[in-house]
Amino acid sequence: MSVLELALQRNKYKHLSDEEWRWFLQQVEGRERTADKLPTFAAIDDWWYPVRLSCEQCSSELTARYKAQLLSTFNFQLSTLLDLTAGYGVDTYFLSEQFTHTDYVEQNAELCRIAEHNFSLIDNRKSIIVHNTTAEEFIASAGEYDLIFADPARRDAHGGKVFKLTDCTPNIVELLPELLKHSKQLMLKLSPMLDISQAIKELSVFSLQWSVYVVAVKNEVKEVLLLSGGKGTITAIDLAEPEKAFVFTREEEQEALYTIHHTPYTYLYEPSASILKAGAYKLVAQRFGLQKLDVNTHLYASDQLVENFPGRVWEIKSKIENQKSKIEQANVLVRNYPLTPEQLKKKLHLRDGGTGYVIGCRVAGKPTLFQAERV
Numbered sequence: 001m002s003v004l005e006l007a008l009q010r011n012k013y014k015h016l017s018d019e020e021w022r023w024f025l026q027q028v029e030g031r032e033r034t035a036d037k038l039p040t041f042a043a044i045d046d047w048w049y050p051v052r053l054s055c056e057q058c059s060s061e062l063t064a065r066y067k068a069q070l071l072s073t074f075n076f077q078l079s080t081l082l083d084l085t086a087g088y089g090v091d092t093y094f095l096s097e098q099f100t101h102t103d104y105v106e107q108n109a110e111l112c113r114i115a116e117h118n119f120s121l122i123d124n125r126k127s128i129i130v131h132n133t134t135a136e137e138f139i140a141s142a143g144e145y146d147l148i149f150a151d152p153a154r155r156d157a158h159g160g161k162v163f164k165l166t167d168c169t170p171n172i173v174e175l176l177p178e179l180l181k182h183s184k185q186l187m188l189k190l191s192p193m194l195d196i197s198q199a200i201k202e203l204s205v206f207s208l209q210w211s212v213y214v215v216a217v218k219n220e221v222k223e224v225l226l227l228s229g230g231k232g233t234i235t236a237i238d239l240a241e242p243e244k245a246f247v248f249t250r251e252e253e254q255e256a257l258y259t260i261h262h263t264p265y266t267y268l269y270e271p272s273a274s275i276l277k278a279g280a281y282k283l284v285a286q287r288f289g290l291q292k293l294d295v296n297t298h299l300y301a302s303d304q305l306v307e308n309f310p311g312r313v314w315e316i317k318s319k320i321e322n323q324k325s326k327i328e329q330a331n332v333l334v335r336n337y338p339l340t341p342e343q344l345k346k347k348l349h350l351r352d353g354g355t356g357y358v359i360g361c362r363v364a365g366k367p368t369l370f371q372a373e374r375v
Contacts (some may be wrong), residue, residue, distance in 0.1 A: 256282035
């Protein structure tokens with residue numbers, strides 16, 4: 001029974017107070033919303049769930065386990081972890097499996113109450129200690145840690161989303177000198193909307209070098225991770241296809257060479273969302289032997305099919321001349337094109353859907369339309 005159906009049956013639960021009833025519905029909804037996202041927790045009896053927003057904002061088990069996996073890059077033994085912005089505690093839990101002691105810090109008292117209960121169900125060694133305070137207050141008197149993890153809140157006082165690092169809570173840029181007094185190894189989880197170059201610029205004090213991980217799942221970027229003490233590489237990875245991870249440096253991207261394709265071609269390529277977010281616009285063409293359609297069109301072409309490309313691939317069936325088409329139904333995709341998908345569908349009298357594609361883009365500066373099929 002869904003939470004919506006259950007909510008209509010209040011009369012059957014008259015023995016519950018209004019507060020108990022709200023808590024009951026919150027638990028049903030929380031499990032309903034996160035069972036697929038957090039299967040380990042869903043399998044634990046009496047696991048508590050926070051309010052909807054916390055369930056929506058928390059990491060998935062898949063991305064949390066990936067963060068824990070990244071710790072294998074450290075060349076020393078891990079013992080102590082500090083999660084400064086722990087929230088629901090998903091990242092705290094999966095990261096803590098690599099440590100003997102973890103401090104969970106969260107300013108929301110209700111989240112702390114839920115975390116303390118949940119950790120008591122799974123942490124027999126009592127290695128996770130819950131602290132109900134702010135990141136600033138805790139770090140002021142903290143000891144040393146092998147790793148400090150932080151996922152600053154990306155909403156303002158009115159609940160609106162913010163995307164600048166300095167607008168998040170806590171302000172990691174201001175707090176950074178204090179954090180470095182307590183650990184040389186920092187991991188930051190940041191918004192998928194973050195300007196990576198700007199964030200690195202703001203955080204590169206004390207000659208600190210950051211490795212960047214743009215993490216996607218099924219071609220949707222979920223988070224950007226910054227890990228201090230690395231080699232300054234950028235990793236674009238989709239956890240649905242981790243074997244296609246694209247690793248590069250900013251210098252490689254800046255020095256990459258490519259050509260604009262003017263001649264007829266057979267295949268079109270669009271890099272995965274993680275690669276595009278990471279900004280490997282030129283290097284992806286160079287590495288896979290592709291030609292770019294336009295300086296500002298992040299689509300690429302080849303005459304021969306390139307196997308194992310990290311992204312979507314189409315076979316071009318025809319060029320739609322003079323923007324006239326006999327196609328009645330297609331999926332419409334536009335990239336650096338003067339019309340929106342809706343405008344183009346209306347102009348071509350297209351119904352949405354089917355297996356075919358109409359792709360609008362600029363080729364060497366000229367608006368162009370292709371009819372294509374996914375490979």
